[in-house]
Amino acid sequence: MTDDVGPVDGCLADLQATRSEAGRVAASVASPSQVDDAKLDGKLTRRDFVSGQAARWCPGCGNYAILAQVQQTLPKLGIPRENFVVISGIGCSGRFPYYMNTYALHSLHGRAPTLATGLKCARPDLQIWVVTGDGDSLAIGGNHFLHVLRRNVDVNILLFNNRIYGLTKGQYSPTSELGKRTKSSPQGSIENPVNPIGVAIGAEASFIARTVDVFQKHMSEVLLRAAKHTGASLVEIAQNCVIFNNGAWKPLTDPDGRLENVLYLEHGKPMRFGKKQEKGIRLNGLKPEVVNVDDVEEKEILVHDERADEPTLAYLLSRMGPPDFPTPVGVFRAVDKPIYDRELMGQIRDAEEKTPAEMNALYRRGQTWDVK
């Protein structure tokens, strides 16, 4: 905003003048959607979701790619734009809502799942996207992260994991590796990290997926699946932070190493990776191990099952990463569980059927007496 608005001396009349000044400014910043919708046939495109505010992330930030994919994906869902709500916490990911031309809330550090739950229970008709980060969701927000997944509230949670605190300029996060040297850990972090997938499994999440900021096509597929899943959908997006943690996910993003270091999960398909898909995952008792596909029988290679009742397989996958294993991406788990907002509305509807909404009868419950 420019400084072309004069000082206010506290008088309401002056406020009127400055408000009309602001109105002049507002008129000049026409919302792109108002122009576009007039032209289109009613079908939404990516442009409908672009707010027109210039994004202020660092050049090369993974957020740009994620923003672009989300703006591509939402139009495909067949939901009117006014029914989307994006809710963020605090962090670089927290700025996301301002660049989306939807209803959105930029809320408090770690608390987005709570606003999302309240909003979903008030308005089950809305489609809600929670945008959070590794600090926002696993440090201060750990408690709410656990419960929104446990309750299986029908919201979509995008967790941008860059393994660092970016907005506050480079402290370690709950997903940073042990020994990580940062401004707040100059001798190296002495904390064991957690990984979001494992935490989500412990929280009984019904949909858990991972994708990577530079995997454009893969991200699109995963976002679509998350949107279509009814219940809490968690998508961890491995994200690079150019300034404070560059190369955080190098084994996955480096084009040369990608095929060796990434295991693409697909329900019903064997777990194979490598330049020529020559490697596979096999269970040795309870321990997974990497084998050469040619050295073992076909049936020994683990087949991915998203819908297994028990999350055991998903948990084993969540532990896999360099140096000994590839990093799994895709949908780890997709099961059906009772959905909080649906159960809640079910109880409301049952009650409404049984008892008329009569206030005077309610006031008179219990013992009453009349005075003439």
Place this chain on the structure above:
Amino acid sequence: MIKSPSARQELDRVTILFCGDSGDGMQLTGTQFTATSALFGNDVSTFPDYPSEIRAPAGSLAGVSAFQVAFSSSPIHTPGDRPDALVAMNPAALKVHLPRLKEKGILIANRDAFKKSNLKKAGYGENPLEDPEVAGRFRLHAVPITQLTVDALADVDLDSKGKRRCKNFFALGLAYWLYGRPLEPTLDWIDEKFAKAPAVAKANRRALQTGYNYGEIEQSFAVNYMVESAPTEAGTYRIISGNEAAALGFATAARLADKPLIYSSYPITPATDVLHELAKLKHLDVRTIQYEDEIAAIGSTVGAAFGGAFAMTGTSGPGVCLKSEAINLAIMMELPLVILNVQRGGPSTGLPTKTEQSDLLQAFFGRNGESPIPILAAAGPADCFDVAIEAFRIAVRHMTPVFMLSDGYIANGAEPWRIPDFDDLERIEVTHPTDPATFQPYLREEDTLARPWAIPGTPQLEHRLGGLEKYDGIGIVSYDPHNHQRMCELRAEKVACIADFVDGAAPDGPTEGDLLVLSWGGTFGAVHSAVHRLQEKDKAVAHVHLRFLNPFPGNLGEVLSNYEKVLIPELNLGQLALLIRARYLIDAVSYTKVEGRPFTISELEEKIEELL
């Protein structure tokens, strides 16, 4: 020898205190006595007093549970300063409450509980029931309640523990005889409550009847008393506690606007009952959500308000501490919602089951930055209904979160409530904008400075709200210095101009003179009673009781200036006094009490007379 008929004496008002070990059923006894007295036509006022532990060691001082009820043939506003009659079921209860019994008061004690081990736990060296001093100061009746109850239930199919548990009904029956109360309401209640356990129902009925008969037959009960019904306005009445009234009020507010009520909460004494009561109202589209913590509850409330629902949360002081960041978010987002604080003794965990009104300054200032918020306070149990509705009315008309303050005393205390007709209540108007051509997220109404409540699902009104400062009108993030100055002033002005919509203060008593007593919250009953007692003695004292703490009524400064002195009694160390002194530059006299219990009428009378 047959007892000659008891003399009957008429009284205007009586306060009776039932006390015993937690688990002796004193709350039930007191509640029943209250209900019966109300049905009989007395005005009633209650004060339940129980420990915060779930089960303190049996017979200990910490485990004493008490229920005080005053009933009267004229209007009353407090449960009484000191009991006229004390029913003590064990030594610990006697130890705690005997000091409050009036001289020559009636003392009924369960003799069977005054055994050596219980006496020791209560810190008695000797048995007080055998102390001639006790017998001399009070009208002592040491009754073998446990034994008489068990004997009366000889043929009932219950084990001995079950039979002993009926002793509270014996005590209740005796109290009914003593004060000429009918048995029928309690007999009916027993049948309904224990319909599925006929042996228990039979035992309780028998115990009640036996206690009643005991008074009738026992020589030492030579006198019984009658308290006639009180004149009241025609209508239908029920007993209601503050928490029950608040719950009904919130549900009513939502119905008056045709909105769902979203109540997000976390259990905390003494507010939890509001959650329980609202959880029963699903048929009214009341959606209660029990969250993982207080912060989740307020976060949910903000989200639900954004969605267009009537959203609120209920808690006590420690919960408000946790909620402060998100309350501030709501202040920045200018969303309508209600935060109920049922105050209790503080600071920190404090005294969870004791009353206090020490969260006023927290409501005003307990957040970072300049964060003004309207604050209302209920004056008594039934008043919680009206204040709950008013809180939502203010929230939606002015697009702001609103604090409603209650306290443990009025939340748990009960009084008769004249039941309103829902159709007579004023609707709460709510409009959501739909026109994109004229919409800006922070474009304000002329008279209220409220911004529009545009809700998701409305085409073309997509906008972003958040905690960062916004440019007035268009509502985009702004760090512009002049804008921030303007927005801080606007937020303050928005709350201040609520005074234009609210009734001015109208003193009860002379409109000018020597002394004005200024009070707020749950102290209304005691202050009103004290002021009226003195007015009846022709003392020139007036009373203003504030329902609005922020903003103060528009004429308050003028009203205060009409009196020589202003006395501000409150259950804290001078919070309203601090605000009044600062705002109106008057030398108000602060009278404070932080004992975890309400003012007595007599201590207020004394203080007022001191100043006259």
